[in-house]
Amino acid sequence: MPDQSLYIHVPFCKRACHYCDFHFSTVQKHKKEVLEAMLLELDLRKGELPDRNLCSIYFGGGTPSLLSISELNVFFDHIARYFNWGRKTEITLEANPDDLSEAYLKSLLKETPINRLSIGVQSFAEEDLRYMGRIHTAREAEEVLFKAQDLGFEKLSIDLIFGGPTTSDEIWAANLEKAASLQVQHLSCYALTVEERTALGYRVRKDLSPQPSESRAARQFEYLMAFAERQDYEPYEISNFARKGHRAIHNSLYWQGAPYLGIGPSAHSFDGHRRRRWNVANNGLYLKCLTTGQPPWEEECLTSEQRYNELVLTRLRTLEGLSAKAIQDLGENYLQHFLRQAKSLQAEKLLEEEKGWYRLSRAGRLLADFVARELFWV
Ligand code: SF4
Numbered sequence: 199m200p201d202q203s204l205y206i207h208v209p210f211c212k213r214a215c216h217y218c219d220f221h222f223s224t225v226q227k228h229k230k231e232v233l234e235a236m237l238l239e240l241d242l243r244k245g246e247l248p249d250r251n252l253c254s255i256y257f258g259g260g261t262p263s264l265l266s267i268s269e270l271n272v273f274f275d276h277i278a279r280y281f282n283w284g285r286k287t288e289i290t291l292e293a294n295p296d297d298l299s300e301a302y303l304k305s306l307l308k309e310t311p312i313n314r315l316s317i318g319v320q321s322f323a324e325e326d327l328r329y330m331g332r333i334h335t336a337r338e339a340e341e342v343l344f345k346a347q348d349l350g351f352e353k354l355s356i357d358l359i360f361g362g363p364t365t366s367d368e369i370w371a372a373n374l375e376k377a378a379s380l381q382v383q384h385l386s387c388y389a390l391t392v393e394e395r396t397a398l399g400y401r402v403r404k405d406l407s408p409q410p411s412e413s414r415a416a417r418q419f420e421y422l423m424a425f426a427e428r429q430d431y432e433p434y435e436i437s438n439f440a441r442k443g444h445r446a447i448h449n450s451l452y453w454q455g456a457p458y459l460g461i462g463p464s465a466h467s468f469d470g471h472r473r474r475r476w477n478v479a480n481n482g483l484y485l486k487c488l489t490t491g492q493p494p495w496e497e498e499c500l501t502s503e504q505r506y507n508e509l510v511l512t513r514l515r516t517l518e519g520l521s522a523k524a525i526q527d528l529g530e531n532y533l534q535h536f537l538r539q540a541k542s543l544q545a546e547k548l549l550e551e552e553k554g555w556y557r558l559s560r561a562g563r564l565l566a567d568f569v570a571r572e573l574f575w576v
Contacts, residue, residue, distance in 0.1 A: 202247050202470075203254035203451050204281065206236065206273060207462030208262040209481055212296075216331035216401070217359075219393035221464035221479040222260040232481050233269060235488040236462045237276050239477075244280035246467065247459050252281050254288045254448040257312075263293035267305045274311060283311065288353070288447040290314040295342040296334040303342075303349050314353035314446075315346060316386070321359060321369070322376045329364040330390075331397065343380045355384035355446065360422065361415030362390040363408050370418045371425075378429045383444035387422055388437055389415040416564055423560060436515045436558075436566055453512045463494070472500045503575045506532045510573045515566060519557030532575065539573045 210229055211222040255277065257270075265273075270291075283289065291312045298317070306312050319339040321327055327336060339356075346354055356377060360370050377385055390410050392402050401407035423433060431439035438449055452458065457470035464479035475495040478484050487494035500508065506528050513520035526533045540556060543549040548562035548569050562569050 201253060201451055201454065201456040202249060202251075203256065203448055203456065203458045204247070204252055204277065205448075205458055205460040205465055205467075206255070206257045206262070207460060207465040207477075208257060208259040208265060209463045209484075210264050211259070211261045212264065212294075213333050214331070214397065215333075216329070216397040217390060217393070219396050220260065223481050226264075228481065228485065231485055232463070233265075233272075235485050237272070238488050239461050239494065240276055240280070243459060243461070243467075246469065247281070247457055248470070250280070250282050252277075252283050252287055254290070254451060255283060256288075256290045256292075256448045258290075258292050260292075261294050261297070262291050263297035263302075267302070267309050270306075270310050270312070287311075288314055290316055290353075290355075290446075290448060292316045292318065294318050294334060295339040298342045298346065300345055300349070303346055303351070307350055313351075314355070315351055316355040316357070316446075317342065317346075319343075319356040319358060319377075321365065322373050323365070323369045325364045326359070326362060326369065329362060330359065340376070340380065343382065347381065353384070353444065354382055355386060356382050357386045357388070359388055359390050360418040361410050363410060365390075365414075365418070367414075367418065367421065370421060374422065374425045374429075378425075378431075383441040384446060385426075385431060385439040386437055387439065389419065419564060423563070432517065433563075434517045436563055453516050455509070455512065467495070472505065474498050474500060502528060502532075507574045510536070511570050514556070514558055514570055514573075517557070519555045522554045522556070535575060536573060543569055543572055 209222050209232065210226050211224055214224055289312050291306065293315050295317060320330055320332055322336045322339060324336050327334070343354065358373055358377065392399050392410065398407060402409055426433050426439045430441055432442070433439050434445050435449065435453060438446065440446070455470065458468055460467045460477065463477055463481050463484040465477050467475040475497040477494045478487065484494045506525070509524060509528065510520065513524070522533060525536050540549055544551065547559055548565060550557050550559050558566055558569060
């Protein structure tokens with residue numbers, strides 16, 4: 199299989215979660231037209247991937263589990279015109295617990311090629327879910343995980359959020375224990391962040407909600423790292439933890455800099471070398487572009503400096519880290535710059551080196567953005 203993937207962004211949600219600044223609309227009046235435009239976009243852009251074979255197909259969003267089985271299969275029929283997938287291809291659907299009825303889960307398994315679910319659980323505590331404005335209950339999330347496993351989904355991932363004002367250390371520990379006891383093999387764990395254009399951003403600005411505490415997030419991240427070690431979840435990326443054999447192919451390809459084609463409003467694409475494209479994050483404009491023959495994307499050609507910075511940013515987040523050889527391939531000047539900057543980070547024990555590979559230390563993982571900034575070419 200070549201290392202390339204297809205991403206489909208489904209830009210609709212039933213309701214806006216308070217913290218979320220992904221692109222989505224809660225108005226589904228033009229859903230049919232937007233989905234048709236996405237198929238048209240695939241027709242136009244199929245040639246942007248170097249090969250027919252896909253290692254990963256990922257339906258993200260938004261809420262892809264809002265799509266019916268027949269809507270999903272229209273996508274698969276269309277994708278099959280231009281691309282191949284096989285038994286080893288990871289085919290993921292991001293899903294919210296409230297959409298995953300037993301009938302829907304059964305049909306996903308029997309009638310579509312989807313073989314992995316990434317479920318937006320966020321927490322198993324009701325007070326967290328209320329604070330975040332999630333539409334489902336903790337009980338629903340737990341039941342869905344049982345059901346999906348019972349029905350035969352072997353690849354399950356859940357998202358969990360820590361560091362929020364309602365997430366006490368006890369709740370965070372209980373969330374992680376619950377995930378392990380439910381035999382979830384892949385966890386994506388994120389610190390709650392306050393984004394300006396969200397309900398939470400508004401509430402924090404107006405002093406209606408406290409600013410999440412950095413020290414709580416740091417403490418809970420430390421706990422997460424210790425938990426992962428204890429429970430055999432490999433911390434293969436800063437926010438992603440997998441039991442043996444359960445690393446997400448889609449995420450891994452992205453961090454390796456492999457080519458991907460992103461379809462749908464706000465989706466990004468990369469040709470694996472220098473060209474990045476990003477689609478307009480507005481359903482109406484996206485529709486207008488595709489129905490009037492305009493490209494819905496903007497693009498940039500990365501300079502060598504940007505490529506170096508991206509390499510540092512993405513690879514350093516991974517367990518394997520960044521090799522001196524990969525930097526040298528971009529130019530000796532980048533390697534010399536990196537080595538100069540790395541010295542003080544190593545002295546501060548934020549960065550470690552072994553046989554030419556540079557990795558974040560445990561303390562460095564807490565300060566990953568700072569470490570990357572120190573190493574950037576500015
Ligand atoms: S977190 Fe997911 S379900 Fe909630 S608004 Fe964002 S994309 Fe939609």
